[in-house]
Amino acid sequence: MLYRQEHRVDYCSSVASISTTGIVKKSAASVISVFLLLIATLLGDIHAAAGSSLTDSRVMREIDPDITTVMIKKQTSKLGMKIDGVLDEAVWASIPYMDDFFVIEPDTLVPGEFRTEARFFYTEKGLYVGVRSEQPAETLISRLSSRDQFIPRDSISFTIDPGGEGLYGYWFAVNLGGTLQDGTVLPERQFSNQWDGPWKGASAEDETGWNAEFFIPWSIMTMPDTTSSTRNLGIYMSRSVAHKNERWAFPALPRTTSVFLSQLRRMQIEGVNPKQQFTFYPYASTTYDNLNDADPDNYKAGFDVFWRPTTNLQLTATVNPDFGNVESDNVVVNLSSFETFFPEKRPFFLEGNEIFDATPRARQRRGGRGSPTTLVNTRRIGSSPIDPGIDDFELEDIEINQPSELAGAAKITGQNGKLRYGVLTAFEEDTLLEGELNLAPFSVVQDGREFGVARLLYEDTSTGARRGFGWLGTIVDHPQSKSMVQSFDGHYLSRDGNWNTDAQIMYSDVDDVTGAGGFVDVQYNPSQGREHSVSFDYFDENLEINDFGFLQRNDLVGMRYRYERTESGFSHIRSRETSISVTQQYNTDGKSVRAGLFTSQDRLFNNNNFMFMEFNYFPERWDDVNSDGNGSFKIHDRLNTGMFYGTDRSKTLSTEYGLFYSEEDLGGRTLEAQFNATWRPTDRFSLTSFITYEDKQGWLIHHDSRDFTTYNTSLWRPRIEADFFLSARQQFRITAQWAGIKAFEDQRWVVPVGDGELVEETRGATDSLRDFSISRLTFQARYRWEIAPLSDLFIVYTRGSNVDSRPRDSFSDLIRSSWTERLVDVFVVKLRYRIGN
Numbered sequence: 001m002l003y004r005q006e007h008r009v010d011y012c013s014s015v016a017s018i019s020t021t022g023i024v025k026k027s028a029a030s031v032i033s034v035f036l037l038l039i040a041t042l043l044g045d046i047h048a049a050a051g052s053s054l055t056d057s058r059v060m061r062e063i064d065p066d067i068t069t070v071m072i073k074k075q076t077s078k079l080g081m082k083i084d085g086v087l088d089e090a091v092w093a094s095i096p097y098m099d100d101f102f103v104i105e106p107d108t109l110v111p112g113e114f115r116t117e118a119r120f121f122y123t124e125k126g127l128y129v130g131v132r133s134e135q136p137a138e139t140l141i142s143r144l145s146s147r148d149q150f151i152p153r154d155s156i157s158f159t160i161d162p163g164g165e166g167l168y169g170y171w172f173a174v175n176l177g178g179t180l181q182d183g184t185v186l187p188e189r190q191f192s193n194q195w196d197g198p199w200k201g202a203s204a205e206d207e208t209g210w211n212a213e214f215f216i217p218w219s220i221m222t223m224p225d226t227t228s229s230t231r232n233l234g235i236y237m238s239r240s241v242a243h244k245n246e247r248w249a250f251p252a253l254p255r256t257t258s259v260f261l262s263q264l265r266r267m268q269i270e271g272v273n274p275k276q277q278f279t280f281y282p283y284a285s286t287t288y289d290n291l292n293d294a295d296p297d298n299y300k301a302g303f304d305v306f307w308r309p310t311t312n313l314q315l316t317a318t319v320n321p322d323f324g325n326v327e328s329d330n331v332v333v334n335l336s337s338f339e340t341f342f343p344e345k346r347p348f349f350l351e352g353n354e355i356f357d358a359t360p361r362a363r364q365r366r367g368g369r370g371s372p373t374t375l376v377n378t379r380r381i382g383s384s385p386i387d388p389g390i391d392d393f394e395l396e397d398i399e400i401n402q403p404s405e406l407a408g409a410a411k412i413t414g415q416n417g418k419l420r421y422g423v424l425t426a427f428e429e430d431t432l433l434e435g436e437l438n439l440a441p442f443s444v445v446q447d448g449r450e451f452g453v454a455r456l457l458y459e460d461t462s463t464g465a466r467r468g469f470g471w472l473g474t475i476v477d478h479p480q481s482k483s484m485v486q487s488f489d490g491h492y493l494s495r496d497g498n499w500n501t502d503a504q505i506m507y508s509d510v511d512d513v514t515g516a517g518g519f520v521d522v523q524y525n526p527s528q529g530r531e532h533s534v535s536f537d538y539f540d541e542n543l544e545i546n547d548f549g550f551l552q553r554n555d556l557v558g559m560r561y562r563y564e565r566t567e568s569g570f571s572h573i574r575s576r577e578t579s580i581s582v583t584q585q586y587n588t589d590g591k592s593v594r595a596g597l598f599t600s601q602d603r604l605f606n607n608n609n610f611m612f613m614e615f616n617y618f619p620e621r622w623d624d625v626n627s628d629g630n631g632s633f634k635i636h637d638r639l640n641t642g643m644f645y646g647t648d649r650s651k652t653l654s655t656e657y658g659l660f661y662s663e664e665d666l667g668g669r670t671l672e673a674q675f676n677a678t679w680r681p682t683d684r685f686s687l688t689s690f691i692t693y694e695d696k697q698g699w700l701i702h703h704d705s706r707d708f709t710t711y712n713t714s715l716w717r718p719r720i721e722a723d724f725f726l727s728a729r730q731q732f733r734i735t736a737q738w739a740g741i742k743a744f745e746d747q748r749w750v751v752p753v754g755d756g757e758l759v760e761e762t763r764g765a766t767d768s769l770r771d772f773s774i775s776r777l778t779f780q781a782r783y784r785w786e787i788a789p790l791s792d793l794f795i796v797y798t799r800g801s802n803v804d805s806r807p808r809d810s811f812s813d814l815i816r817s818s819w820t821e822r823l824v825d826v827f828v829v830k831l832r833y834r835i836g837n
Helices: 028-043 811-820
Strands: 005-008 059-062 102-105 116-122 126-134 155-161 169-175 180-186 190-192 200-206 209-217 230-241 246-250 265-270 277-289 297-310 313-319 393-395 406-416 419-428 431-437 440-446 450-460 466-478 481-493 499-510 513-527 530-539 556-568 573-586 592-605 610-618 621-623 633-635 638-646 653-663 669-682 685-704 707-727 730-750 759-761 772-788 791-803 824-832
Touching (some): 126 155, 155 180, 169 200, 685 730, 730 811, 772 811, 791 811
Parallel strands (some): 592 621
Antiparallel strands (some): 102 246, 116 126, 155 230, 169 180, 277 824, 313 406, 406 419, 419 450, 513 530, 592 610, 610 638, 653 669, 669 685
């Protein structure tokens, strides 16, 4: 048993008011009334209606590292351990357990209903974790999935801070059924699943519930050098109980608190000095392209090398890498001038890449919402070649979008005391581009790019607070262009964890044009369940980081304030999370380019159904981007509202329904309906469907130069996913995504010279209609066999299309054409095997 101290947190009601001036619109009364109602819900504790018992039952348990630092037992390496989830080895019976699990989701912090016993021991090779989870058999939920996929099921998760200073960590999860998950975590709670390690885990049911067993080699983690025989670690464990939709943990650190990584339970180990690790990943692949009659077969072979000569240094390299398409991106239709961000999926660039995340903004927010701001977006490496810049040289879509092959890449990451560092370099092959020049066949060999990035980060926690300062530099070199970007970042987390600040200053030099910018993010958590955050941004019009990084837009000055409150312990609902935020952004000419009042609320009901509601108001603003540099124009004030309701996701059949209404830029409207259904009749099979339909009236799209058009549009976005598992490590998966749009011209508009309101323009008698359609399909059938940790056999068939515009065709004709008129039709077999100590 572990010692703990209990401290009561008192919750008091608070009242606030917000006044709005200068908005005199026909909908202002309804906007303000709904807005104030949500503020009252947010800031007021309506105890009589809610039956809340927050003030007398909610207890925050703080961890005193001096009291809870414990020594775990070291064992001989010759134990005959078998990682099978059955804790029948004699060593497990001889080890004391920890059972200090409290409910953190929802954050009631009461003891878990069923007993959970966690045991730990270690050898010079790695850490062993065994967990016994008592639970009635009829309530167990076992579901198989792809690695790192988050779905409702019973699970045990373990997080370790190998340096013991709250600067970085790794997390591992074993789900009932045997599916594994893992990833990294940065201060204070930046979880990512974009890392896979060669560790072992298994689960097994027994007469009292189920067990999970882990073996985590020391050599897969970065561990600081030490002259002492004793190392300090931080650990955290959580248990997901799917039928209750709850998560239990020790130490009790719910998401509604400001601290996590710095407050993990302390443990000490002795005599651990991991040996050198050398891992060799050879691969071989063959691709059959059904659309390439001249040379349909393509064979490749290469390898990756991972060498860890010391505990705090890793060198990795790849030669003739194959980044073939074994996992497809989502189908996205983006007709704006803002780029869509796609996350990295290639293992080589995911391994150890967290050192290049300079701030929390470098990662996508929870749920994939929003776009990151980062100097290192490795999806740029191997992306489509740079346009050769030859006048009248026309390329087909398949040529424009083809990826660039890589000659090789190398990376070094490590740590020296309080300094962490990383270096990455990659080289593209030249690409043959074939098209037409003045209606005659023409081809050109486009040079590949060279990428480089270097990172230094100094962090100190000796005073109890966390202070950090870093530098990050990138370069992209090409005969047509050269881009260099540098940044400095600073970080501060107060000793009590209530204040957290991250800042970054950036400087770019692209073809001798320089730009600068930066941002500051401040977060304040006065008590559990309350969070204030404010952000300040400045990016001048010449700041360019998108040759290697990702920034949604430059030429921006703005701020954003957000207040979020999470409550639990009610009688009529289990929890609710309400947020309110205010955004105001200008371009450097002083024009308001984005402004809004945003409110939303999530509710989790006692039967585990859930509901999401939002209401947003956008004041009048200027659009200075979508005309592609051909002037700015005013956008009307708009409303946006909607709700989403879903049933218990732990059930065999769960459904979700959404209905949203938003006003368009020039006065039209969009109605959006969503329906999702997931059927899991067994733990080995699942079928999920997502269907979205939009009816748009007055959808404004840039046409050419200063010309815009509004359209009346119908849009369908269905997606189907089917998974069947022969075992926890053999999966057959089918995915199909389609986006279909039919848009019919409503009215033409032009940006006036000197900027202003869009001017209505009459279509000439001889002008053709601007009606259009879009039909894009991606289909993939994939078999994956995880032969051993990080050793896989893939057999993949991928089919994709982007049909030319046919607005007079029916949607059924468009989807049939998407299947038959393919741009991608390839069959890939790939084997990658891990060889090493």
